[in-house]
Amino acid sequence: MSYEVDKTESEWRAELTPQEYAVLREAGTERAFAGEYTDTKTTGVYSCRACGAELFRSDTKFESHCGWPSFYDPADTDAVELIEDRTMGMLRTEVRCARCGSHLGHVFEGEGYATPTDQRYCINSISLRLSPDEA
Template sequence: MGPERGNDEQWREKLTRDEYRVLRQGGTEAPWTGEYVDEKRRGVYRCRACGSELFSSDTKFDSRCGWPSFWTPLAGDRVRLLSDDSLGMQRTEVRCANCDSHLGHVFYGEGWDNPDDARFCINSISLTLEPAEDAA
């Protein structure tokens, strides 16, 4: 089965107004307000729109930026990276490869101690945590 693109009406029915604003319209939740900013449980983070597995808690780290941060997705083909020059700056947008929902942005070269010196800065509202069975 191909990627779940859906139409606008279907997304409006499935998602809350805030989820739709971020996932389908490329919005951003306010810093420090998302449910996963300080989340420590082990598990897999899925796309809130389509359920695709995107990130592991094993790659989540505290970047103190106000949004959940990961140093890599589960696999490179789980996300799409797009050039974003909105807001007068050059950034790289992160989208779900399955349903094309906006997740956040990735930043490189900030001095993080991970293999790619990467920070995938992802909106909590774009994710759903599936805790590991042994997660406390």
């Protein structure tokens, strides 16, 4: 897959912390309830920590009590790439940044949350950077 932001793994390693690299570039997962945005209520825009692309907005963030920030819809359907993930002995849908290919988390459907899309984008805080709205 070719991405607009295309860097070598050594360039990514130089720009990201070891924890950021493990999640964004190696599809790792941060510990549940440990991320900085899990319970954040701040109004603003969530962008990819690796490339800065706008991914989600606070008005689609909701409380799922799963241990990671949850959104019911990306800011733009073209902002994310959805990929079948058969790791861990299950079928899931991985969510990646469409601009740089960084791993963000997974999306789940049909869980019964009272959201307009019945989807839960379960995203690692470390994959995001929140830019609060101006007061």
